[in-house]
Amino acid sequence: MSDQPHSTATAEGTAPNRLDWRLMLPVFVIVSLDAASAGAILPILPFFLRDLGATPLVLGLVLGAEALSQFVAAPFLGQLSDRFGRRPVLLASQAGALISLSLLALANSVVFVLLARVLLGLTAANFAAAAAYAADNSSPTTRRQAIGVLSAGLGLGGMIGPSLSGYLSDISLTVPIWVALMLSASSIVITGIFLKGSSPVGRTAPGQDQTASEKVSFRSILTSPVIRILLIVLLCHYFSYGLFSSELAVFLGDTFVWNGHAFGPRELGYILTADGAINILVQLLLLKWLGSKFSERNLIVLVFCILTTGYVLVGVATEIPTLALAVLCISTGVALARPTFIAALSVHVPRQRQGVVMGSFQSLVAVTDIVTPAIAGAILGQSLYGAWIGAVVAIALAGAVIASSRLPKVDPEARAAGP
Structure with a gap:
């Protein structure tokens, strides 16, 4: 990467x-x-x-x-x-x-x-x-x-x-x-x-090139087919995860029984604490190893598969061990997703366009954070729990299918190195 x-x-x-x-x-x-x-x-x-x-x-x-x-x-x-x-x-x-x-x-x-x-x-x-x-x-x-x-x-x-x-x-x-x-x-x-x-930091020095910051636009970036596919895949991930994470507490509060009582703030605190610990461990121990074993495309597909498994497990969980396994899958997938997607974008973008691409990436993430809580809230407000988890899974699977079928099979580094 x-x-x-x-x-x-x-x-x-x-x-x-x-x-x-x-x-x-x-x-x-x-x-x-x-x-x-x-x-x-x-x-x-x-x-x-x-x-x-x-x-x-x-x-x-x-x-x-x-x-x-x-x-x-x-x-x-x-x-x-x-x-x-x-x-x-x-x-x-x-x-x-x-x-x-x-x-x-x-x-x-x-x-x-x-x-x-x-x-x-x-x-x-x-x-x-x-x-x-x-x-x-x-x-x-x-x-x-x-x-x-x-x-x-x-x-x-x-x-x-x-x-x-x-x-x-x-x-x-x-x-x-x-x-x-x-x-x-x-x-x-x-x-x-x-x-x-x-x-x-101050303004750009007179001798520095301002072309990238002034003329490189989000529209010009989309001329690359690979970038377009990556952005669609990114939206699939952040849209599905936004739908899921924004209303997870409501879903579990309505449907899950924790040791004989309703799921509440204390139990959500346990989940968020475990999520933080898993995130750190994945970043330190797993990401580098997976990056050396999987191609860019296959790693993205793997991330979606791990996340989808976790989403399904949450939807069917009736006991704490099942929910714990779901949290492990989802936290692992999320911890892998962001650095994997950022690295994938970086590989396909010239150095002088890195900043504008990552700025556009952050804007897209923010847009999903604006839209998904309202959509998920409207679905769960009607107690349509199956429809909610079904939408989350369907969008994640769509991301996996698009990545598997449309992203290059060979990483740019490997292609440049030759056979």
Whole structure:
């Protein structure tokens, strides 16, 4: 697999050849705290809204509104971090998250929950700014390692937050929100005290080529047949997974009995914690080995097969072991999917177009996050559980069929090497 696209956005050319952990450790802690704060909300949000009288459709609309606000704001906030530096944008985003969590903790109606989540989406530039900071303070040879450090922070926070939420939700559904608020406040303190301020990146130097950024458009990228197929396959994955993940808590809450009682926030916390652990293990132990054994096309098909198996198991699960196996399959498939798809796009795109392709990729993912919660909420709002899981499986299988029949059989690297 080829290099991923963050090599297109280098810093000043003065980054060290080895990671400076005095610079990286604070941002690792910041990302972990922010991820833990966000993760603490996920298990309780569906049940918090249900207690306020919301239907599954309303939950889908809330999640879709949050994704829409993030889709609109993220590029603008990224430009601000280039102009004014990473630290100020991080602090502003964290302050917005703090206000959002305060509003959520005090919410007594669905409207206030909606406002809180929209505000969170508008200020959700934390990881993007942190990744830019890591790129500023790493060389091209250490940038992947630097981004990997931040990804590990995301995984760690994704384990800690839901785990805390699962235990604390037995006290009250608002307790995890206050804990998330404290985690977010701690992140602000560390950012303000320990994070070294980075200089603004600034505008493109007069001698640099601006053609790629000005003239390369999403439309021009679609002239490549392979890119078109890959984007369709990507949409199949993110659409099916968006339908599934946005309403999983509602589905299990309505249909699954956990040790004699209904599935609730604590059990969802267990699942999200396990998902974070599986994600880390897959990234560390499985992805590289599979990449060496499977071609690009076959690896994508394998990802869809693993995911489809997990989706079917969730649909038929009546006992905890079956559900655990389903979680293992789905978490493994999702952990493999993103780096596999990004690497596949990178292989088929010239170096000068990497940035615009990955930006378009992120936009497509955001669009599915906007649309799928509302669709899934409408289906489950009518208690059409079989139709919901059937749609998820059908779209994933369509992605597998398209990848198997339309993507090249031989990887570009192998073709270039010859027989």
